[in-house]
Amino acid sequence: MSYQWDFGLVWHYAPLLGTGIEYTLGLTVVTSVIGMVIGTCLALCQQSRMWFISVPLGMVSEVFRCTPSLVQLIWCYYALPIVLGITLSPMSAALLALSIYGGVFYGEIFRAGLRSIDPGQWDGARALGMTSWTMMRRVILPQVLRRMVGPMVSQTVLQLKNTSLVSVVTVPDLVYQGQMVASATYRPLEVYTTIAILYFLILFPLTQLSRLLERRWA
Amino acid sequence: MSQQPPMIQITNLSKAYGKNTVLHDISLDVPQGGSVALIGPSGSGKSTLLRCINLLEEPSAGSIRVDSQVMEFGPRSQRPGGARLAGFRAETGMVFQSFNLFPNMTVIENVMAGPLYVKHVPRDAARAQALELLDRVGMAHKADVSPSNLSGGQKQRVAIARALAMQPKVMLFDEATSALDPQLVGEVLGVMRDLAAAGMTMVVVTHEMAFARDVADTVVFMSGGYVVEKGPAHDVIENPQEDRTKEFLRHFHVGRN
Numbered sequence: 001m002s003y004q005w006d007f008g009l010v011w012h013y014a015p016l017l018g019t020g021i022e023y024t025l026g027l028t029v030v031t032s033v034i035g036m037v038i039g040t041c042l043a044l045c046q047q048s049r050m051w052f053i054s055v056p057l058g059m060v061s062e063v064f065r066c067t068p069s070l071v072q073l074i075w076c077y078y079a080l081p082i083v084l085g086i087t088l089s090p091m092s093a094a095l096l097a098l099s100i101y102g103g104v105f106y107g108e109i110f111r112a113g114l115r116s117i118d119p120g121q122w123d124g125a126r127a128l129g130m131t132s133w134t135m136m137r138r139v140i141l142p143q144v145l146r147r148m149v150g151p152m153v154s155q156t157v158l159q160l161k162n163t164s165l166v167s168v169v170t171v172p173d174l175v176y177q178g179q180m181v182a183s184a185t186y187r188p189l190e191v192y193t194t195i196a197i198l199y200f201l202i203l204f205p206l207t208q209l210s211r212l213l214e215r216r217w218a
Numbered sequence: 219m220s221q222q223p224p225m226i227q228i229t230n231l232s233k234a235y236g237k238n239t240v241l242h243d244i245s246l247d248v249p250q251g252g253s254v255a256l257i258g259p260s261g262s263g264k265s266t267l268l269r270c271i272n273l274l275e276e277p278s279a280g281s282i283r284v285d286s287q288v289m290e291f292g293p294r295s296q297r298p299g300g301a302r303l304a305g306f307r308a309e310t311g312m313v314f315q316s317f318n319l320f321p322n323m324t325v326i327e328n329v330m331a332g333p334l335y336v337k338h339v340p341r342d343a344a345r346a347q348a349l350e351l352l353d354r355v356g357m358a359h360k361a362d363v364s365p366s367n368l369s370g371g372q373k374q375r376v377a378i379a380r381a382l383a384m385q386p387k388v389m390l391f392d393e394a395t396s397a398l399d400p401q402l403v404g405e406v407l408g409v410m411r412d413l414a415a416a417g418m419t420m421v422v423v424t425h426e427m428a429f430a431r432d433v434a435d436t437v438v439f440m441s442g443g444y445v446v447e448k449g450p451a452h453d454v455i456e457n458p459q460e461d462r463t464k465e466f467l468r469h470f471h472v473g474r475n
Contacts, residue, residue, distance in 0.1 A: 123274055124318030124377075128332040128384060129308025131300055138335050142322040 003189070010190045013181040020177030021198065027173060028160040031098040035159065036152075038103025043110035064104040070165050073097040077169045094166040102159045109151045113144040146217040153210035157203050174198060225250040225419040226271065226388055231280030231291075233266055240266050242443045244280070248388070248436075253420040255430035255451065258440035259466060264423045267440070268390050271421060272310040273303055284310055285387045308336055311381030315393040317373040319365040325376050326352065326361040332384040344383075351379040355409050371402030378409055388419040396425060407433075427470045431455040439463045 010017075042061055046054045064072065077093035080086075088096070117140055125135040167176035178195045182188040224247035233241040241263045248254050256264040269275040271282060279292040287306050289298060298306070319328050329348035333339040339347075352358040355375040365373055374394055381389060391410065395403045407429050414420055414433050424430055430437050430451060437454040439447045439462070447460045458464045 118316075118318075120314060120316045120318035121320065123312075123314060124320065126274060126304075127272060127307055127310075127312035127314075127318075127381070129304045129306075129336045130332075131304045134335050138331065139320050139322070143320075146322075 005190060006187060007190050007194065009185040009187050010181065010194050013184065016177045016181055017174065017194070017198070019172060020174035021202075023171060023173040023177075024160065024163050025202070027094065027098065027163040027166065027171070028156070031095060031102050031163070032156050032159050034095075034099040035102025036106050038099060039106025039108075039110050042103065042107035043114060046107075046111060047114065061104045061107060064101055065108070069097065069101045069162050070168065072101055073165050073169060090166070090169040090171045093169055094163075094171045098159070098162060098166070101162070102155070105155050105158075106152070109148055109155060110144070112151075113148045114140065116147060117143055149217065150210055150214050153206060157206060160203060161199065222250055224248055225252070225285060226421065227281075227283040228267075228271070229281045229283075231267070231270060231282065232278050233263075233270060233275060234278045240443050241270070241277075244445055246438065246445070246448075248419055248421060251417040251419055252436065253414045253418075253422065253434045254436045254438060255434035256421065256423045256438050256440060257425070257427070257430055257466070258446075261442075262440040263443040264438075264440045265392055268312075268392050268421060268423050271388075271390055272307045272312055273298070274307075274312070304336070308332075308384055309387050310390060311384055311386035311388070312390045313374065313377050313381055313392065313394045315396050317365075317370070317377045317397075319373055319377055319380070321364070321366060324362050324364060325357065325368070328365060328376060329380045329383050332380065336384065348379070348383060351382050352376070354382075355379045356405075369402060370398045371405045374398065374406045375409055378406075378413075382413075388421065389413065391420065391422040391424070393423050393425065425470075427455055427467065439466065441466070 042057055045057050046061075048054050073094065076097040077088060077090065080093070080096075081088050121139055121143070122135065125139040130138070163173055164175040166173050167179060170176065172180075174195055178191050182191040185191065226246075226248040228244060228246045231241060231244045232239065244267060246254070246267075256268065258264050266275055270277045271284070273282070273289065276297070277291040281288060281290045283289075284306070287309065289306060319325075320331065323331060326345065326348050329351055330341075330344040333344040333347065334341065349358055349361065352361055355378055357372060357375050357379065360368060360372065360376075365376065368376065378389075378394075394410065395406050398406065403426070407426065410420070410422070410429075411433050420434075422430070422434060432451075434451045436448060437451045438445055439454060439458070439460070441462050447454060447458060447463045454463065455467065458467055
């Protein structure tokens with residue numbers, strides 16, 4: 001093996017990768033927050049006793065759970081504008097697809113969290129005369145949120161890694177920028193190694209933080 | 219002599235899950251300050267009846283009145299909304315077999331939860347009242363610990379204090395001592411005995427026949443979703459008239475005291 005590793009050229013393009021990191025982090029934060037909001041709504045609506053709300057939402061979330069996010073992204077970018085007769089920028093398509101995809105999974109986590117609470121907790125809160133909202137806020141959510149930290153962080157880690165898909169629709173995230181640098185330098189091995197290290201450096205502290213929180217709240 | 223209306227009035231109450239009827243046309247009055255023990259084999263509907271009184275279970279038909287609030291159920295009655303249900307439940311206290319204390323709160327916060335979040339009592343007043351109630355059930359020294367550090371008997375005494383904090387008109391006990399180790403049963407029954415003596419209107423689902431005989435003034439024996447026999451506590455336990463009551467009570471050795 002006589003491949004000569006040379007990271008010098010990659011270093012030269014650091015500002016391009018910097019832009020990529022900004023896009024990757026920005027997309028992750030925005031789609032995670034929107035996804036958590038969507039997920040909360042989904043979970044609460046699916047608790048609903050009104051079947052005409054819970055059944056259709058359940059079906060929609062299954063569609064998103066059972067198709068790859070790459071396919072959803074491409075569909076949102078190329079097919080959705082034709083169906084609706086609108087134009088979608090690459091960024092809008094990326095935000096839309098990743099938010100809903102994330103939302104469906106955040107929703108599942110939230111739903112599992114709610115189901116894991118002992119039914120007696122609901123009885124206890126109701127028997128005191130709490131309304132649904134008060135019960136959620138004071139009794140159920142404080143217990144659910146603690147249990148959800150681990151799975152939520154895992155899902156957010158996946159969400160960040162999923163943002164790499166947006167390079168397919170030309171959003172300049174870390175992977176897209178990497179591709180640019182690779183084609184400019186003819187050094188794909190060094191570039192993708194660098195990108196892998198960058199992803200790791202972003203995510204490793206996050207998973208460690210979640211371990212810490214879980215241990216503290218256990 | 220003017221007759222005081224009963225504190226709890228259950229009229230023609232039925233409960234069905236689909237085609238499976240678990241309570242058949244039950245009527246029962248509990249006078250102000252009265253204490254009723256519901257006894258019977260498991261699956262007889264006694265816990266369901268108790269849970270219907272504060273509407274944790276929604277009756278299929280009939281009506282329930284607690285003090286001045288009436289709820290009607292049946293095909294022609296509209297189902298009560300969330301706020302109405304909450305208002306109704308706020309006037310009845312309930313104690314569960316599995317305690318159902320809130321693990322995200324300390325002991326005193328559990329007792330303050332109802333007044334703070336339902337009645338919107340100021341925090342200082344809620345705290346003072348909670349300490350008083352914890353003292354009454356002998357738990358004031360554990361005010362600031364987590365419920366998970368308590369024994370079953372201690373948890374149940376805190377749960378009683380939590381229910382009392384809402385200053386309920388009636389107290390419902392759903393097998394309050396069934397999950398306790400035998401040596402811890404006494405401390406909870408003691409608190410319940412004191413409550414009955416203090417004039418609280420109580421409905422108690424229990425397997426403690428001695429307690430039913432000595433503390434309740436009325437015993438109701440249920441089987442298969444029907445009230446089979448009801449009468450003065452001592453008479454029903456010591457001298458049951460119905461065959462099914464006799465058969466049930468034969469399984470218990472009720473010590474004399």
